[in-house]
Amino acid sequence: MIAIKPWYFSRTIWASLITVLTGAAGLSGLPVEAGDGGLITDTVLQGVSAVSGLIAIFGRLSAKDRIG
Template identity: 80%
Template sequence: MTETKPWYLSRTIWASAVAVLTGVAGAAGLPFDAADGTLITDTLLQGVSAVAGLIAIIGRLSAKDRIG
């Protein structure tokens, strides 16, 4: 495993964040299943990937210098 990726594309980070949030929500009285946490993680990861792609496209289109 020599390749790196940004932290926000890590499934582990998002799953951990969802686990913390669902734990807090459960303590506050909101019911959550394990399946809900998985669905939320997948949805968040897809959203982050889409936003990262858009930022990359916008950044490349607004760049002043060539890639060389």
């Protein structure tokens, strides 16, 4: 593995965070369906991808220096 990616693109990190949050929600009395963990992870990853894309576009539009 030579390629480096930001932590927020890691499916393992997001699946782990969802698992922890689901467990905490269950302990606090909030009913959570265990079978939907994969769907929740995919949805969160899509949201993170959309937000990071918007940040990249906004960053490029507000940049003072040109590329190249």
